[in-house]
Structure formats: structure tokens, C-alpha cells
Amino acid sequence: MALDRRTLRWNGWGSHDEAFEFGEHADAVWAWLRAELGLDAFNLRPAATLDSLALPEPTLDADARAALERIVGHQxxxxxxxxxxxxxxxxxxxxLLLLRxxxxxxxxxxxxxxxxxxxxxxxxxxxxxxVAVVPYGGGSSVVGGVSGDPASGREGLVTLDTTRMNRLLELDEASxxxxxxxxxxxxxxxxxLGARGFTLGHYPQSFEFSTLGGWIAARGAGQQSGRYGKAEHWLVGAKLATPTGVLRTGSFPASAAGPDFNHLVAGSEGALxxxxxxTVKLHRAPSVHDYRGCLFPDFAHGLEAVRALVQAEVPVATVRLSDPSETSFFAEFTRAxxxxxxxxxxAGKALEAMGYAAQRCVLIVGHEGERGAVEVAHARTNAIVRRNRGIPLGRGAGQSWYSDRFALPYIRDPLLDRGVAVDTLETSTAWSNIRRLHKAVCEAIASAANETLRGGERAMVMAHVSHAYxxxxxxxxxxxxxxxxVGSELRQWQGIKxxxxxxxxxxGGTISHHHGVGSDHRPWLAAEKGELGVRLLEAIKGELDPKGIMNPGKLV
Amino acid sequence: MALDRRTLRWNGWGSHDEAFEFGEHADAVWAWLRAELGLDAFNLRPAATLDSLALPEPTLDADARAALERIVGHQxxxxxxxxxxxxxxxxxxxxLLLLRxxxxxxxxxxxxxxxxxxxxxxxxxxxxxxVAVVPYGGGSSVVGGVSGDPASGREGLVTLDTTRMNRLLELDEASxxxxxxxxxxxxxxxxxLGARGFTLGHYPQSFEFSTLGGWIAARGAGQQSGRYGKAEHWLVGAKLATPTGVLRTGSFPASAAGPDFNHLVAGSEGALxxxxxxTVKLHRAPSVHDYRGCLFPDFAHGLEAVRALVQAEVPVATVRLSDPSETSFFAEFTRAxxxxxxxxxxAGKALEAMGYAAQRCVLIVGHEGERGAVEVAHARTNAIVRRNRGIPLGRGAGQSWYSDRFALPYIRDPLLDRGVAVDTLETSTAWSNIRRLHKAVCEAIASAANETLRGGERAMVMAHVSHAYxxxxxxxxxxxxxxxxVGSELRQWQGIKxxxxxxxxxxGGTISHHHGVGSDHRPWLAAEKGELGVRLLEAIKGELDPKGIMNPGKLV
Structure with a gap:
């Protein structure tokens, strides 16, 4: 396999050799965060060690192991x-709460x-x-998508790690x-792909530690989805191995041969x-990556600018608009x-005086492609930004986001060491509903979090738009x-979630835009898909996996 | 309903008041066609009259009729x-063969x-x-999608005409x-939509006589699909009434809440x-429609130009590249x-001398949008066309195609009156396979047609690319x-088909790019979807329509 599991953290993010760089002012950063959260001191919470774990007694016997070894080889x-x-x-x-x-x-x-x-x-x-089978690619699911389900009542549980299936089978340059x-x-x-001048362009935050199959199974989105699309957009065809046989979807540019099962494979979450x-769509690797920042006086103006950009069909790779809360958080974090x-x-004071103050919002816009096209897109972007009271901030803010884009997940482990929780969740909705949904979710989270906090403690709730249509x-x-x-953390999280x-x-939001359903969102699936939609999912599952051995407890 | 059925032909295309305009040289056109087909004279074949039809004895009794009247009203x-x-x-x-x-x-x-x-x-x-129910929108299916299936063994057959469901329920301008x-x-x-400054932009050849629901059910494509997308691309959400309840798909810009049932509704063909x-995606109505012709020395150069256009992401609404055979056919038809x-x-002689002769191919390129964007796209298009030995022909050829684009279906009825058959079929494939597929299908059709012809008779086989990805x-x-x-026409057609x-x-082609499966393509569905794919379709049908009353004999 490409990545030796031993080089990765079993109970945290990424590689053992990597960590978030707090820099020479680390103490100031921690002091700032402590104050923000209203804490006198961090409650240090060391994680359990590997040796101390009480792993469940395996229920599969030696015969089962021998049978698997005959198929995949002893090692x-x-x-x-x-x-x-x-x-x-x-x-x-x-x-992570449970692993730690x-x-x-x-x-x-x-x-x-x-x-x-x-x-x-x-x-x-x-x-x-x-025997239950849990497909596992990079294992970066944040919705409980790769956990075994002890309640499934199967005869045993095998995790099928997909990372030895890593060959490029064909690159069709003409197509x-x-x-x-x-x-x-x-x-x-x-x-x-890069060796042949191409790119898929799918760069989620988990990019370094997630797999092609996982992106498709969870309908993932890369940070440049504006240019390259979400998984369901760039997927051309797939092969899905199921307990009842192999499902091959057609690899056609477009087809009218009945329902399109690519959109069933995308979102199948290992449960089918x-x-x-x-087979995936490629683009020529862009010669230019141009990322810049802009500042808006408030969220409403930023949203209008992003909406105008996509509706005017300006080609953008990335748009990432932080709300006032996230904008302040990153400004203060960076300052510390x-x-x-x-x-x-x-300059900051001057901007404040001009009305870019507590409600201000940062937008990162990224263009990718050939120089000429990028320049035209950039000029059109700036015109729309200015028309919506936005101020172009130049390349600094854009490049800083771009170079940190895979580093942020590393920040969670040291926070957890200090008793500070970080969770994320996401949705999508129509433009006409986006401010209402943003407000409702922020308020619901803040109110639920506050109920679990002790006197003086505070929760920080922030949001951004990162995929615009x-x-x-x-x-x-x-x-x-x-x-x-200690002992109440899970209940606290569940209340907020x-x-x-x-x-x-x-x-009016979807339960997930690109994380998936997994086990965490399952209780809300019926509300979204409807009673008949859930029955339809069950019928599909029943045909492909009649005994329910595939990833029990996930999706359906 | 919007269109009174009585104003339309029951056994031919479109409105009674409309016909194809052969113009003052009609005799010359017919003489040319007769010569091309190797006929001494046309075999006139008048169509059966409405009064002469032997309609099947209805099997539904008065009680059934009364029950339906209670639901939808007597009239x-x-x-x-x-x-x-x-x-x-x-x-x-x-x-049409059978109706006539x-x-x-x-x-x-x-x-x-x-x-x-x-x-x-x-x-x-x-x-x-x-009782079997056949949903019927405009009735423009060309794959047997709206015919009753006398072999289905149901207690009777009701056609559910959808054209009274024609309200605009909501126009969300922001979204x-x-x-x-x-x-x-x-x-x-x-x-x-136009009254509010918007367009869906879906203009199939059947546009005047087809419905929104039909476009979605058959995964249709408009002639401007390059800009506006196929039905499955512009469909945002749908409500599907089924015998077991209503399936509502989510109307989200994008979602990761498991499989996307919009791609099951698109392609459902009334069988689910x-x-x-x-709910559909709109664009601002374009202020400019710019259609132009180009000439290539051969099909290979034309294909390379079209591929280069889409892969360079030049925004095009329409690309329509005729092969040499279709190019000659329309050139001679126009000349006649x-x-x-x-x-x-x-000018024609000069072009021939330059190598734009028997193998030459015409490409129609259409750009739509705001003037500035269209001009940029047009300039980029011309550069690519020239790089591939194409010669821009200007607006004449483009406008002539554009103004005739809904008229051509009217040409079939007078041909049938004269014993001349016209059939069309379509597919799609990867760029790397397109010339091979084009050649194989042309040869297969020509060879099968020739087997059915009498001495001296000839079939004309031609093709074009009209949707590029x-x-x-x-x-x-x-x-x-x-x-x-007389009496052998059906066997003749079936052999060719x-x-x-x-x-x-x-x-390596799909059995249909935008016509659908219907009953005509059903024998090939298993070869495309695979044995498990067909079982999956049956399972889906089984859940939504367990008694199989919906459009029996179609799709699955």
C-alpha cells in the first residue's frame, strides 16, 4: 500500500511526523484561546495509550481467518x-473523543x-x-462512516482496507x-496524473489522507469544486463489488439509458x-493558481458577491466566504x-473606520487555468466584488489560506489535549434561503452549547460558504x-449535534453537502428523503446486500 | 390544457396548420430525392383515416370510468x-408506420x-x-415510450395525459x-420564464410539442445543451407520484445525503x-444568440475542433458537426x-479545389449570452476552428439552421406519403472511441438496409455530433x-434497428444519449446495465410499482 499505517496516528490526524505549527508565539495563541473560551486554565486530558486499550474479544475463529488468508494472502x-x-x-x-x-x-x-x-x-x-464488512479507504470520515457497529449482530466484523488497490489502469488523454x-x-x-499533464483537481482538506473511493462513496467536494466539481460531477463510471455481484455503471459522457447508477455509487458509503x-474526468493541469482575499462590510454583501459571481458564470475554482464570526476568529488567531x-x-483601524468592523467578512477567491483566462476571470471577479462593497486585499490573504489548507486538521489534537472540543458540520441550500439557514443553525448550536457550559465558559460558533452553485x-x-x-463529553456533543x-x-438545508450520512446523520435521513425515499434505499440495499453485511448501521 | 389535441395530427407530426415548406422548387426536390434513392417513381402510400381505424374493444367497464370521473371530473x-x-x-x-x-x-x-x-x-x-397507466406528456417519444402494451395482461389501460398540469408554482429569482x-x-x-427575464434553455427539436416532464423522464437534451445542460443536469428536484406514494427528491444545489434520486427520476420513463x-435551474435570458457555420475538409478535423473547443472550456451553446454524408445531403437538398x-x-468550386470536397463537413456553432462574453467565445472558437483546418462560413449557415430547427420533423409525413422511410437513432461515447463507433454504426445500418432493398434502390445513412462534453x-x-x-416494412425497420x-x-456506445429506452431499446438494456443493473432496476420498480401497472413494457 502507498502509506504505511504505522506512520499515521491511530487516534488523531495524519502523520506522526507532522503537527500544527503554532510558531514562536504559541503561548500567546493559547492564552488568547483560553480567554476566548472563558477558561481560567485548560483542563488537560491526555489520550489513552495503545497498550492500555481494551480491544473487544474477536468473534471470528481461526477457520475464518484461514479462509480470508486463502483469498488475500497470509500477510x-x-x-x-x-x-x-x-x-x-x-x-x-x-x-476522537471515544478513541482518546x-x-x-x-x-x-x-x-x-x-x-x-x-x-x-x-x-x-x-x-x-x-460476517460484517466495513470498507475503509483513508478513514477520514467525520460522520461515523467507517466504525464497526457492535449492535449489528453479525458473526464477526472485518474491515476491508482498500489502499492496496492503487493502480492507474488507463489514462485516456483524448477523452x-x-x-x-x-x-x-x-x-x-x-x-x-501530473506526470502526464493532467489533474483531477479534487483537493478536500483531507486530501493527503483520503482516497478516490472514499471521495465517491461520501460524495465529497474538493476546495476547488467550482472548477472541478464534486465527486458526483467528475465521476464518469464505476465498478461496485457487492455481495450479489459486480455493478458496473456505464462510462459515457451522457446517457438516456434509464436511471444513472453513478449517482447511486456516489453516496453508497460502503453500505451497498x-x-x-x-473512471474520472480530468482537466489539463493549470499553469496558474491565483488565490486572493477580499473584504466585505458584512455577510450579506459577501453572499451577494458570491452569488453574482456564479450566476454571471465567472469561472472560479474556489470561493470561501467566512461569516463575521469566522473572520474575527481567524483575524485574532493570526494576530496572536x-x-x-x-x-x-x-490599515486595520482605517478599514474599521470605513465600516469594515465587527461584521466584516473575508472572501478567498481562487482562479485556476491558463494565464489569459485567469486574468479575465480575475478582472470580472474584482468588478463584481467592488460592486458589492468588497475591497480586494490582494494575494497575501489568498496565499496564506492556500498554503495552510491541509494543515488545519492537525490543530484539533493539541486542542483535545487541553480539553477543548472542535466539531464541524455542513449543509447546502438555495440562495434565497441561505441567510435564514445560517442564522438558524448558528443560534441552535450556540444555544445547545451554552446549556452544557459552566459559568463563564463560552462556545465559539462560526461558518463559511465554500461551494457555490x-x-x-x-x-x-x-x-x-x-x-x-469527564464522562459527559459525549452527551454534550450529542446535544449540540x-x-x-x-x-x-x-x-430547508440538506443533512450533508459533502461529509455524507454515515451513522451520525442517519436519524435525519427519513426527514430528508421521505418515507418512500428510505424504503427505496432499503430496496436497493436489499438487492445488492440482502443479508445486510455491508457497513451495518451506516446510510440505511 | 395548453394545446387542444384536436389541433394536432393524430398520426403525424405537430399541428394540422403547419407543414414543411418545400418552396417553389418542390418538384426539383422530389426529383433529386427520388434519384438519390434509386427510385423510378415514388410508391404512394396513403395513411389510414381515423374513421377506418379498428380500435380495440375497451376492457374497462362503466364502473371503472365512473371511478375515474369521480377523481378527475367527468369532462x-x-x-x-x-x-x-x-x-x-x-x-x-x-x-408512424403502424398508425398509418x-x-x-x-x-x-x-x-x-x-x-x-x-x-x-x-x-x-x-x-x-x-389497470395499466401510461403517462403521456407531448407524446413525442421516438422509442415506443407512450404506447400501450397489449401483452401486459392488465385489467385495462388508461393513458394519463399530463398537459393540464401546467402551472408555474414558484420562480425563485435569487436562486x-x-x-x-x-x-x-x-x-x-x-x-x-421569459416574462421574468429567465430561460431554461431546453430546446429539443420537439420543443413545441413536448413537455417538461417528458424531457426529464427521457433524460432529454436540448440543442443548446452545451450551455444549459441535459435534463439530468438542470433538474434540481422533483415530485414523482407512484402507486406506493409520493417520492420527493431534495431540491438542493448539491448534497451528500446518500444516493441522489433525481438521477432515478431522470430516466424513469413513466415506468416508475x-x-x-x-424544480429546474434557470439562466438569465441571453441578449445575444450567435450561430455560425464552419467548413472542415473531413470529419476527423471537425471532430478534433469540437473536442478542442470543449476541452479548452470555450463556452458554447450549440455544436453540431455533420459527417460528410449529412453535409452532402443538406447541401444537395438546399441546392434543389x-x-x-x-x-x-x-465559391463552392473554389472550396472543392482547396480540398473541401466529398469529405467536407459542416459545423454549426452557437454562442448565447451577453455580447461581450459571446464575442470572446466566438474569437476563441474561430482560432480553434482555423487551427483544425476549418473555414468560418459566417452567420448565413448558422442562421439558416437556427430558423429551420423546429421545422425538420414536419418533413417526415410527406416522405411517408411517398413510401420513403426516415428513422433516427443516437448514442454517445468517449472522444477516443467516436470515429470507430461512427464507422461501425454507419456500416451496420447501410449493410442491414441494403439487404432489404430492391435492385437499384439505395439507402442514405448520415450522422452528426450534436452534444459535446x-x-x-x-x-x-x-x-x-x-x-x-406493403406488409414487410416493419420487418425491414426491425432489421436495420x-x-x-x-x-x-x-x-462502446450507450443505447441512447437522449431518446430513452422505451420499448424499442429494452432488448439492449441488459447489455448496457449488466445483469445486476437490471435486477437493481427491477428492485426499484418493485418498490415503487409492485404490481407493475406503470407504463408496462417500457424501460424495465
């Missing part, structure tokens, strides 16, 4: 402590690393044996498509089968990390709050 | 000769015109009574979306339910209709051939 069946703990959960706040508390009840009995051509045999065996095995990690995929191959020069302070946009919420007392999801469903 | 249940004949079939060559021969075995017992809010009750009644009842006809839909409402001036003849394009084939002897479909499936 690709793993039952050691590290592999089981590593594959026990994904990367949600909820997952030493709760690995969701760990598989065994982890297998099949080649693509072995997957069908694995599923056939599991179907006969009544701008490539067919990959679906377990390939982001960096390796882009490296293979294992994506073993995918790197105290501003006198010039900057003066002709007809609407996504909203991405981040919550930072002091953890409740419930309030947010109720507000989303109650105010 | 909206029709069992007269005209209504039954009108709704007996669609608009395929195969349909007086074969209306597929006619419904009754035709009902419900309002949207009555559809669910109709389906519930039909489900209980075991660029509109929600319509799905039976609205093209012109009325665009009129409602009746689309009663749809309107003999060219001396200047034009000289980053990764591939559509191919649309037209066949003009002398009909076989089979050969074409086998060639498409055998050479």
Missing part, C-alpha cells in the same frame, strides 16, 4: 492491536488488504459466513478521463458495496500567532467549546 | 375515437387529464384495480430556479411513476430547394430509405 490479514485500533473509527470529534477515552468497541476482528480482483471473493465469503483502482490516495493519484474502480506590524494595525451554496459550521466534565441537525432539516 | 375522462387514436403511439418511425397502417392495438381504453393533485388518487385506484407542474409544454414554459412537479447563384457556385460526444444517425413492400443497436452496444 494481508491483520489482527494486531495497532491495525485493529487504527481501523476502529474515523476522524469525527465523536470518534480508550473506547474501541467498534474495532474489527481482522483487517484485510485485498487487491481489487480479490474483493468479490471476500464479499462472497462474508455473505455466506454472515480527458482516467480509470484508477479506487483505494488510491489523493497525492499518489495527482502525482500519476465496495467501489473497486472508478504573528503580532501585526504598525502599518498593518493602522448557480442555485445555492454550502454552509460549513465550526464549533469550538470547552469540553464538559442534534440541535444543529434539527435546525438544518427544519430550515 | 376529463375521454374515450372517443380521436383521443384514443391520438394517444395510441408516439412519434417513432415504427409508430391503421394499427392502433396500443390505444388506451380511456384517456384522463388529471390535475397534479389528482394523480396520486388515480394511481391508487389503478393499483387496486390492476435562479423555477418550480413547474411537469405537464407544461415547452413554449408555455419559456413564455412564463408520474413526474408531477419539477433553392438553386445557388453563380457566385455561390464559383469534456470526455466525449453524442452521435445522431439519420437513415432515409425506400420502404419495403437491430443492426444499429448491436453495433452501438458492441462498439
Amino acid at each position: 494481508w490479514v491483520r489482527g494486531d492491536r495497532y491495525e485493529r485500533a487504527f481501523h476502529a473509527r474515523g476522524q469525527s470529534y465523536h470518534d 477515552a480508550g473506547d474501541v468497541a467498534t474495532a474489527p476482528d481482522l483487517v484485510i488488504y485485498p487487491r481489487a480482483e480479490q474483493v468479490q471473493a471476500v464479499l462472497a465469503w462474508a455473505d455466506t459466513a454472515g 480527458h478521463t482516467a480509470t484508477f483502482e479506487a483505494g488510491i490516495y489523493g497525492p499518489e493519484l495527482e502525482e500519476r 458495496g465496495v467501489i473497486t474502480e472508478a 500567532r504573528k503580532p501585526p506590524s504598525t502599518t498593518r494595525r493602522v 448557480l442555485d445555492g451554496a454550502s454552509l460549513y459550521f465550526t464549533i469550538v467549546f470547552p469540553q464538559a466534565g 442534534n440541535a444543529a441537525c434539527e435546525a438544518i432539516i427544519g430550515h | 376529463w375522462v375521454r374515450g372517443d375515437r380521436y383521443e384514443r387514436a391520438f394517444h395510441a403511439r408516439g412519434q417513432s418511425y415504427h409508430d 397502417a391503421g394499427d392502433v392495438a396500443t390505444a388506451p381504453d380511456l384517456v384522463i387529464y388529471p390535475r397534479a393533485e389528482q394523480v396520486q388518487a388515480v394511481l391508487a385506484w389503478a393499483d387496486t384495480a390492476g 435562479h430556479t423555477a418550480t413547474f407542474e411537469a405537464g407544461i409544454y415547452g413554449p408555455e414554459l419559456e413564455e412564463r 411513476g408520474v413526474i408531477t412537479e419539477a 430547394r433553392k438553386p445557388p447563384s453563380t457566385t455561390r457556385r464559383v 469534456l470526455d466525449g460526444a453524442s452521435l445522431y444517425f439519420t437513415i432515409v430509405f425506400p420502404q419495403a413492400g 437491430n443492426a444499429a443497436c448491436e453495433a452501438i452496444i458492441g462498439h
